[in-house]
Amino acid sequence: MTKTLNHAARMADITPFYVMELLGRAKALEAQGRKIIHMEVGEPDFPTPEPIVEAGIRALAAGQTKYTLALGTPELREAIAKFYRQRYGVDISPRRIAVTPGASGALQLALAALIDPGDDVILADPGYPCNRNIIRLLGGNPVDIPVGIDTAYQLTPALVSRHITASTTAIMLTNPSNPTGTLVPSGNMAGILERTGGENVAPIIRATNTPINDRQRPTPARENRGKNSRRAALVVDEIYLGLVYGENTNAADTNTALALSEDIFVVSGFSKYFGMTGWRLGWLVAPESFMRVIEKLAQNLYLSAPTTAQHAALAAFESGTLKTLEARRKEFEQRRDFLLPALRKLGFDIPVTPRGAFYLYADCGRFSQDSLAFALEILENTGVAITPGLDFGKNSSQRHVRFAYTTCMENLREGVERLRDYLD
Amino acid sequence: MTKTLNHAARMADITPFYVMELLGRAKALEAQGRKIIHMEVGEPDFPTPEPIVEAGIRALAAGQTKYTLALGTPELREAIAKFYRQRYGVDISPRRIAVTPGASGALQLALAALIDPGDDVILADPGYPCNRNIIRLLGGNPVDIPVGIDTAYQLTPALVSRHITASTTAIMLTNPSNPTGTLVPSGNMAGILERTGGENVAPIIRATNTPINDRQRPTPARENRGKNSRRAALVVDEIYLGLVYGENTNAADTNTALALSEDIFVVSGFSKYFGMTGWRLGWLVAPESFMRVIEKLAQNLYLSAPTTAQHAALAAFESGTLKTLEARRKEFEQRRDFLLPALRKLGFDIPVTPRGAFYLYADCGRFSQDSLAFALEILENTGVAITPGLDFGKNSSQRHVRFAYTTCMENLREGVERLRDYLD
Structure with missing residues (x-):
């Protein structure tokens, strides 16, 4: 028998990014001279603001190239805390902040600190695919809850009540x-938080001293018995929270979840609102009782976040930079206000007006029941690249596509025209 | 009953870095005005070479701040392949190279691609602690093999034969x-590779279609039944391979393991030899059949490695830079040649002459049987900071300490004098 090296069996459960197939084809078309309108990319088209780039250059010139502390430089943790105070009116101790390699790093820290093998994590479908995959890598079970227009594609207290069990470790x-x-509507975040430890939750007892390398251990966490009761943790990804549109951006329904409790995990970072994607810098705010564990995890998983980026990011909170970023937010809002009605007019169904991020999630059921084939067809025939719903879950994902307005108004206009010509 | 948020139970198995306790105390002493000689730090004291810093500055000024492809820029993958050709005479396809956020990122990719929950990974004790901890986070079992002076603190073909079982997924x-x-002596690497799929290995059959989120699945991989036979993978961390001393640095016993087979995983990076610690840039070379899975993992775990660092690292392979790095290697060698006999003379037992990296692993049994207490005592009384053996495993770790020669000769001399005054 020939012996081969096999992938871990669970790799079959780690979903690929279908959009990569699109991108490959888009590149091939571009190589042929076609102009592609990119509306598939989850990355702002704006460059990193000048003051941040300059601070990065200064840091390099000054030789700031060594490891930092695992949780980040004290200056940056302090600056992030100050940002929460100024923008959201929330007091966060810098001790609760871990600086991470991108929001991805923050996600890993939070989930690794919470999940034991066999634990359940509740999340919305459609949703960001990496969440599910990181949960799987940690041996947890992603519990996808289909959400639709009736709840603005978000979990609600009622949905959480219906699905939470004693084996639920976290709700994302x-x-x-x-x-x-779409946003979590006002009040719902607090309601969900209540449900995480509310009367509906059967107390779970978990063992704290079973060594992980005890190979005989077959018991999922929900069957463990120990001395502590616990509740599920609320993990909120706020990477797009800087990009909320409309007048009431400081109203309660657009505030950080950190305003509600000190027992919440918030994942965030510098990539989207601050325009620092390639710098790979994010942060996690966690309950203070988790910080020692999170520091251990940071030491083991990545040692420290990129040093130049940590120095550069200090300039992200300067008033000049924030002014630039607010102007960009307005620009994103104008793009949304153009693209949303334009796509509806073409026959895409977008029943809930999105309040933030830079995405429109459109029902393409009038045109196709196969979102990947549809995205490829559109690309081939119009040169417009979009992301198939398949990348975000299983809930009606065959009849949805995602449009990103991360390209300039001129391109958006041209994209809409090309789509109109083809779909008519 | 009050409900609290609990850490994942397995966090108790993720070991802390004891050296952090040392560092905290060292900082307190420095704040009091004491001069501390740092011999605990696993980071070169040399700055990043000037051409790399300049390339980083140029990349920033040119606006190179967006995400790259998940596996890294084609230019850098190409440059790494060329480096293997020129330095080690080994032909590696750039397609087999993944650019990662530090060697830590490469370690995660390799282990995640290989390990299913319940799988065993064989490693040497003493060893780098993060290896064990990442294995634990992935649900694997680190199988620590005590190694000593008889095998130069490395695994051997005989040790691997003795410990490999059908549930062994990887040997690190x-x-x-x-x-x-210390190095893996000439020939042993090939011998170990042979043992990974040799006659002594009972063929393991693993299931490839059991979904990870099937919560009823209690079977560790070794009990799975499926249609493929497999062998254990060899994962070699070569992050210190650029730092080998003596005349025969190009001889077979100091070559990359990649020379032996295309079925090997090699973890490496820019932190140690290239002096780019804070940039967080590493790479993984993997068998070509794993690259699609590794790309998926990269997309999910970190999206892409830091962009500026990827551009800057191209300058790491320029002949001027390599000249600087080779001079630094000589400097490290001189430090080793000073520190090794000096510590032996003080009464530390270092029976195997280390051939590379920048560490000396010393038996301090003549002075103490409690390496953490001893390191703290030394720090308090002499201002010399060293790492307790405890950080590297359980095998005689209470009577060992690690000295790093990552500080200048003058400091090393002063450190040795201080130790002599105190220990005499």
Whole structure:
């Protein structure tokens, strides 16, 4: 028998990014000279603001190239805390902030600190695919809850009540949502938080001293018995929270979940609102009782976040930079206000007006019941690249596509025209 | 009953870095005005070479701040392949190279691609602690094999034969070793590779279609039944391979493991030899059949490695830079050649002469049987900071400490004098 090296069996459960197939084809078409309108990319088209780039250059010139502390430089943790105070009126101790390699790193820290093998994590479908995959890598079970227009594609207290069990370790929300751009409506975040430890939750008892390398251990966490009772943690991804549109951006329904409790995990970062994607810098705010565990995890998983980026990011909170970023937010809002009615007019069904991020999640059922084939067809025939719903879950994902307005108004106009010509 | 948020139970199995306790105390002493000689730090004291810093500054000024492809820029993957050709005479397809956020990122990719919950991974004790902890986070079992002076603190074909079972997914080597600086002796690497799929290995059959979120699944991989036979993978951490001393640095016993087979995983990066710690840039070389899975993992775990660092690292392979790096290697060698006999003379037992990295692993049994207490005592009384053996495993770790020669000769001399005054 020939012996081969096999992938871990669970790799079959880690979903690929279908959009990569689109991108490959888009590149091939571009190589042939076609102009592609990119509306598939989850990355702002704006460059990193000048003061941040300059601070990065200064840091490099000054030789700031060594490891930092695992949780980040004290200056940056302090600056992030100050940002929460100024923008959201919330007092966060810098001790609760871990600086991470991108929001991805923050997601890993939070989930690794919470999940034991066999634990359940509740999340919305459609949703950001990496969440599910990181949960799977940690041996947890992503429990996808189909959400639709009736709840603005978000979990609600009622949905959480219906699905939470004693084996639920965490409930994940993305606010605003990727791919739908919708918010958790006012009050619902507090209601969900209540449900995490509310009367409906059968107390779970978990063992704290079973060594992980005890290979005989077959018991999922929900069957463990120990001395502590616990409740599920609320993990909120707020990477798009800086990009909320409309007049009431400081109203309660667009505030950080951190305003509600000190026992919440918030994932965030510098990539989207601050325009620092390639710098790979994010942060996690966690309950203070988790910080020692999170520091251990940071040491083991990544040692420290990129140093130049940590120095550069200090300039992200300067008033000049924030002014630039607010102007960009307005620009995103104008794009949304153009693209949303334009796509509706073409026959895409977008029943909930997205309040944030830079995505429109559109029902393409009038044109196709196969979102990947549809996205490829559109690309081939119009040169417009969009993301198939398939990338965000299983809930009606065959009849949805995501449009990103991460390209300039001129391109958006041209994209809409090309789509009109083809779909008519 | 009050309900609290609990850490994942397995966090108790993720070991802390004891050296952090040392560092905290060292900082307190420094704040009091004491001069501390740092011999605990696993980071070169040399700054990043000037051409790399300049390339980083140029990349920032040119606006290179967006995400790259998940596996890294084609230019850098190409440059790494070329480096293997020129330095080690080994032909590696750039397609087999994934650019990662530090060697830590490469370690995660390799282990996540290989390990199913319940799988065993064989490693040497003493060894780099993050290896074990990442294995635990993925649900694997680190199988620590005590190694000593008879095998130069490395695994051997005989040791692997003795411990490999049908549930062994991978064998990890660090070459040169952290904390011992010793190499896998010539021929042993090939012998170990042979054992991974040799006659001694009972064929393992693994299921490839059991979904991870099937919560009823209690079977560790070794009990699975499926249609493929497999062998254990060899994962070699070569992050210190650029730092090998003596005349025969190009001889077979100091070559990359990649020379042996296309079915090997090699973890490496820009932090140690190239002096780019804070940039967080590493790479993984994997068998070509794993690259699609590794790309999926990269997309999910970190999206892409830091962009500026990827551009800057292209300058790491320029001849001027390599000249600087080779001069630094000589400097490290001189430090080793000073510190090794000096510590032996003081009464530390270092029976195997380390051939690489920048560490000396010393038996301090003449002075103490409690390496953490001893390190703290030394720090308090002499101002010399060293790492307790406890950080590297359980095998005689109470009577060992690690000295890092990552500080200048003057400091090393002063450190040795202080130790002599105190220990005499």
